[in-house]
Amino acid sequence: MNGSLVIEDLSASYGPIQALAGVSFSVPEAAITAVLGANGAGKTTLLRTITGLVRPDAGSANYDGVDLARIEVAEHVRHGVAHVPEGRGVIAELTVEENLRLGGLFRRDRAGIRQSITEALELFPPLAERRRRSANTLSGGERQMLVVGRALVARPRLLLLDEPSLGLAPRVTAQIMALLRRLVSEQGLTVLLVEQNARSALSVADRAVVLALGRVVMDDTAAAVGADDALRHHYLGY
Amino acid sequence: MRLFFNYTLVGLTQGMIYAAVALGLVLAWRSTRILNFAQGAMAMVTTYVAETLLEHSVGYWEALVVAVAAGLVLGAVTERVVIRPVESRNPLNAVIVAIGVLIFLEASAAGIWGSQERGFPAPFSVIGYTVGGSGIEFTPFNLFVILAVLAMMGLLMALFRFTALGLRMRASAFSPEVAGMLGVRVKRLLTLGWALAAGVGALAGLFVAPSVFLFPQNMDEILIFGFTAAIIGGLDSPLGALVGGLVSGLALSYIGGYVGSSFTASGAVLLLVLVLMVRPSGLFSSSQARRV
Amino acid sequence: MAGIVADPDPVAPATTHAADPAGAPPGRIGPAALHRLRLPTQPLLRHGLLAVIAGAACYLLSVQVSSFSNFNIAEVAVYTIVIAGLALLVGGTGQVSLGHAALMCVGAYAYADLEAHNPHIPLAVGVIFATALTAAAGGIVGAAAARLRGPYLAGVTLALGLAVPQLADHYFSSDQGISVSFTPPSSVETNHWLAWICLLCALIVLFLIANLRTSRWARAFSAVRDDEIAASLAGINVARTQILGFVISAACAGLGGALLAIGDLGATSGSFPISLSILLIAGMVIGGTGTLVGAVWGGLLVVYGPIWLDDVVGSTTSQLGVNLPSIVFGALIVLVVIFLPDGIQGSLNRVVSRVQKRLQW
Numbered sequence: 047m048n049g050s051l052v053i054e055d056l057s058a059s060y061g062p063i064q065a066l067a068g069v070s071f072s073v074p075e076a077a078i079t080a081v082l083g084a085n086g087a088g089k090t091t092l093l094r095t096i097t098g099l100v101r102p103d104a105g106s107a108n109y110d111g112v113d114l115a116r117i118e119v120a121e122h123v124r125h126g127v128a129h130v131p132e133g134r135g136v137i138a139e140l141t142v143e144e145n146l147r148l149g150g151l152f153r154r155d156r157a158g159i160r161q162s163i164t165e166a167l168e169l170f171p172p173l174a175e176r177r178r179r180s181a182n183t184l185s186g187g188e189r190q191m192l193v194v195g196r197a198l199v200a201r202p203r204l205l206l207l208d209e210p211s212l213g214l215a216p217r218v219t220a221q222i223m224a225l226l227r228r229l230v231s232e233q234g235l236t237v238l239l240v241e242q243n244a245r246s247a248l249s250v251a252d253r254a255v256v257l258a259l260g261r262v263v264m265d266d267t268a269a270a271v272g273a274d275d276a277l278r279h280h281y282l283g284y
Numbered sequence: 285m286r287l288f289f290n291y292t293l294v295g296l297t298q299g300m301i302y303a304a305v306a307l308g309l310v311l312a313w314r315s316t317r318i319l320n321f322a323q324g325a326m327a328m329v330t331t332y333v334a335e336t337l338l339e340h341s342v343g344y345w346e347a348l349v350v351a352v353a354a355g356l357v358l359g360a361v362t363e364r365v366v367i368r369p370v371e372s373r374n375p376l377n378a379v380i381v382a383i384g385v386l387i388f389l390e391a392s393a394a395g396i397w398g399s400q401e402r403g404f405p406a407p408f409s410v411i412g413y414t415v416g417g418s419g420i421e422f423t424p425f426n427l428f429v430i431l432a433v434l435a436m437m438g439l440l441m442a443l444f445r446f447t448a449l450g451l452r453m454r455a456s457a458f459s460p461e462v463a464g465m466l467g468v469r470v471k472r473l474l475t476l477g478w479a480l481a482a483g484v485g486a487l488a489g490l491f492v493a494p495s496v497f498l499f500p501q502n503m504d505e506i507l508i509f510g511f512t513a514a515i516i517g518g519l520d521s522p523l524g525a526l527v528g529g530l531v532s533g534l535a536l537s538y539i540g541g542y543v544g545s546s547f548t549a550s551g552a553v554l555l556l557v558l559v560l561m562v563r564p565s566g567l568f569s570s571s572q573a574r575r576v
Numbered sequence: 577m578a579g580i581v582a583d584p585d586p587v588a589p590a591t592t593h594a595a596d597p598a599g600a601p602p603g604r605i606g607p608a609a610l611h612r613l614r615l616p617t618q619p620l621l622r623h624g625l626l627a628v629i630a631g632a633a634c635y636l637l638s639v640q641v642s643s644f645s646n647f648n649i650a651e652v653a654v655y656t657i658v659i660a661g662l663a664l665l666v667g668g669t670g671q672v673s674l675g676h677a678a679l680m681c682v683g684a685y686a687y688a689d690l691e692a693h694n695p696h697i698p699l700a701v702g703v704i705f706a707t708a709l710t711a712a713a714g715g716i717v718g719a720a721a722a723r724l725r726g727p728y729l730a731g732v733t734l735a736l737g738l739a740v741p742q743l744a745d746h747y748f749s750s751d752q753g754i755s756v757s758f759t760p761p762s763s764v765e766t767n768h769w770l771a772w773i774c775l776l777c778a779l780i781v782l783f784l785i786a787n788l789r790t791s792r793w794a795r796a797f798s799a800v801r802d803d804e805i806a807a808s809l810a811g812i813n814v815a816r817t818q819i820l821g822f823v824i825s826a827a828c829a830g831l832g833g834a835l836l837a838i839g840d841l842g843a844t845s846g847s848f849p850i851s852l853s854i855l856l857i858a859g860m861v862i863g864g865t866g867t868l869v870g871a872v873w874g875g876l877l878v879v880y881g882p883i884w885l886d887d888v889v890g891s892t893t894s895q896l897g898v899n900l901p902s903i904v905f906g907a908l909i910v911l912v913v914i915f916l917p918d919g920i921q922g923s924l925n926r927v928v929s930r931v932q933k934r935l936q937w
Contacts, residue, residue: 097465123467131465139458140451148455151448152467196466319727321854369914375726376672380861380913383854388906395899504850508734515731546746549739556732557720564723 049075049110049236051096051204056105056115058095065091067260068105073204073253076234078226080247080268082282083257089240090132092257093208096238097122097129109204123152128202132209132240135193138182142173142192145181149196159199166195169225186213194222198229204236205229211243219243223250244282248272256281290421291541292534297426299533300433304488305503305510306517306525307437308481312359313519314457315477316371321382322362323510324503325389326482327489330355331498332397334490335404344407352486359482363475371474390500399500404493429491436487437526440480444522453477457520509536512552516559518566527567531555619790627783634775638768646767648879650839653774654832656875657781659860660868661828664785666857667865668794669821670801671721672730675737676856679717679826681848683710683833685744688754688843695757699773699838706834707827714826718819737853741845748843755842774835781828782868788824789868797821862912864919873920881905 051073058066066088073079081089094100096107098119107115112125122129128149137145146166150159167174170191176183184192190210197205205226211219227250229235241247247268248254254271256264258281264271271277278284305323312320334351338344366385370377408424444450455463456470457477464470488510489503496502513532517524532555539551559567638646662676687706691697717736721729748754760769788794799807800817808814837843859878864870882901889904891897916923 099465119464120467120469122465129465131462135462135465137455137459137462140454144451144454147448148451148463148466148468151452200466313727319730366910366914370917373917376666376857376861377913377917379672379730380858381910383858384906384909384913386906387909388903391899391902391906395896395903398895399899505738508738508850511731512735515728519727544746546742549735549742552735553732553739556728556735560724560728560732564725564728566728 049203049234051107051109051114051236051238053092053096054106054108056092056095056107057103058091058100059103060091060100065260066095066102069257069260069262070105071255071262071265073236073238075236076230077252078230078237078239078250079253079255080244080251081238081240081255081257082244082247082271084281084283085242086259087257087281088260089242089257090208091260093129093206093238093240097127097206123200123202126154126201126203128197128200128205130193130197130205130207130210132212135196136181136184136189138180140181141178142181142184143177145192146173146196146199149199150201153199153201155201158201162199162201166199169198170195187215187218190214191218191222194225202235204238206238206240208240209242210239211241211246216246219246223247226250244278245284286418287541291537293420293422293426294541295534295537296530297422297429297533298537299513299530300430301488301492301506301529302510302513302532303526303529304433304436304484304491305506306514306529307440307522308485308488309510309514310517310519310522310525311440311477311481311484313514315453315474316363316367316378318367318371318375318378319382319511320478320481321379321507322385322389323481323485324489324507325386325393326355326358326362327485327492328498328500328503329358329389329393330482330486331404331489331493332393335402335493335498336397338405344405348487348490351490352483355482355484355486356479359485360475360479362482363478367478368471368474393500397500402498404490404498406494410494425494432487432491436484437522440484441522508549509552512556515556515566518563518569521566521568524566524568620787623783623786626786627779631775631779634779635772638771638775643765643767646765646771647839648883650767650771650774650835651879652872652875653771653778654835654839654875655856655859655878656778656871657835658829658832659856659863659874659878660781660785660871661825661832662856663860663865663868663871663874664788664797664828665821665825666860668789668797668801669818671818671821672726672857673733673822673825673853674730674857675733675735675740675850675853676825676829677848677850677852678737678740679710679714679829680833680836680852681740681744681843681845682713682826683707683830684837684843684847685748685754685833686710686830687834688756688837689748691756692754699758703777703831703834703838707831710830710833711823711827714822714824714829715819717826718822719815721822722815722818734850734853737850741848744843744845756837756840758838758841770839774839777831777835781831782871785824786868793820858909862909862916862919864921864923864925866918867921867925870919870921 053072054070056066056069057064069088069092081092083089091100095102096114098115098117102115105115106113109127110125114122114125114127137148140148143163146163147159150162153159167177172188173191173195181189181192190213194210210222223246226237226239230237239247239251248271251268254264254266254268255262256271256277263281264274264277308323309320312318312323330351333354334347337347337350362385366381367378370381406425408428410423410425412419412421412423414420444454452463452468453473453476455466456468456473460470492506493502496506509532510529513528514525515528516531517526517528532552535555536548536551540548563569634649638649658676658680662673666672683706686709687702690702690705721732724732758766758770760766796807796812796817799810799812800814804814833848836847840847855878859874860871862877863873882905885901885905890901918926
């Protein structure tokens, strides 16, 4: 399948600590796949390995004929992959508009950047208000909007998000989730969503993968995962 | 009053030179967080290159263009070959490496061209203008230098502010990890930063050679004052390099004139301490902590 | 540049940590080996014994070689003193000084001026005075610099390195400087006597610094170097520690400058240009900042580097030949720093510890 991300037997460690141990699952095209699990389960490591920030010990993350885990970080954008990192990612010394523009610098159709920036600003009105101001005047929630907006300006085909709801008001989280849903159905975007907030992720995801101690303990439709009470109590805490 | 006027003019012109050197230091600093001690020596080498061309009947402006191009190459090669291996280590190591390059370049220049002082032409008259019947310490060449440095700064600021390349360079300078994640090939931009720095330095070298003459160590003292200017302005900021240069040039001119020429370096120390006491990172530095 | 030596590993390895005084920092001979060699494990005794042995060895060497070589030996001792102090400042407290020759200049002029006004003053008194005065000057610089970091401190010290010789010229009438007299006891040759004095001073300084590095002060130094905020939270007075670093390194520089003035029979500002300050830093890094032996390498480099290079590579026949030693010197500096980041001594330590592991010492 061309548009899906296939994670195969991915393992990674930080020194003696095995953060991922043989993780395998598929992220189907034009759908949202949520990766869930308690703190320390390996969710962020998984994302960092896929995006090339952490070198894997073994395994692969194949997308469109390329092993994402083994190419340079800077090459990902050129393959249509955009990463929304957890917490960090806004370049505070640049303006809101410059941050957005930076997102689009390496997309295939440079001409459409203007349009995408405008769309991103329409999606997030607080950003539009501050478009020419330095990004460090933004609140936490606004920064997250900026980082998501910037990823969208890249017009990716695969979007990887690491805990986008962290530190955000529930209303904003819902807004972003709804946005993801729309992009999936309108543009066929493929989304891999790592989330601590399992409830909100499951409400919008098509599939869900649950990690514990670096391993996959469940890989099923979001509905099935949401309905499994025992699993929810044990691994997701509610 | 006339003394003050002359000191001011001299200070402005000198200040522009310091600003150009400072700008080179800022460019190298922004891209790699390393102080390029060899900045002055590189400028000296490119000036010798120009001088060699001039000796072979090449025109001044052509020689200038070649000198700047040579600077671009020299800066790029130095960063790629010599600085890259020590970039991620302790900054002091990189400083020593740059010093090694400085010694290497100065000795090589002496080996190739000899340590004898040489003259170097100015493209415009070096006879002072006359105002109200008497001469002042300001020549057409000085005016050219001021305008040229301003123009160069303007071009660079336009590059940074309005072009995609400039945006990528600024992003890499402020946040290399995030820039990399967004697809910026950060390492190439480091090389570009040093190339531009040496190109800017080449101009400074050409502008200064007519008055200090051309010999292997001719840029040493200027480098130190250019350093002072860069630090006063805040190492992160090209605008700071300009302001720092002008402030340094004027201050040192007044001190040298009114107090004595043996007090110029002390004046620099005083200036540095005063400015850094009030703004520990320089006047124009982005003093907010980088938030992630 | 958050502190120019923020990362302790490459330039100032963990050998400065006094975590376990009886233990074996990497590359050092461990307690078991010391017992075998019958060296005392207690630092003070160990250092004292080593100093005496080194002193005897140097004396024997000095007696064997020519007068001119003794002059060189004296110079090596002087630069070892200065570089040891500089390494304490840079590697120990993480503060850089690119103008240290200025402090040497202060020491030289202090000694010379004192002697000029008090012709019969004993050498030791003059030297102690010069050292103390320079230490005080270092304290002032340190106090002014306490808020400055990395490149900012580098810039200030660089300008200072240029300023002090300029001022010395101005206040002590011209660049001829002040002349100094030096009369050894009647039976001893001048340069031999000079070498012994300088060697004695070097051994005393190295002894004192070695003990400092195994004392509780060393922990304060490295804590401040690694993370000022953490250090102050741990109750260490950061500013005072940093100033102390400057005071001690200034004392070393002043001592070195005074000795240099004695050896040169005069204090001249021309002996302390910016290039000397740069050379001191280069010698320190190449010798190996983290160890005291590194300072000795640094001293050897500063004195013998140019001489050796001249012999090996230099020639007077061509313009290129005359400059080849310096060309090679510059290239060597680059190569050593790239390929031997811990300097000569640091790399030797690593080789020694690998050999030790094999032999299981």
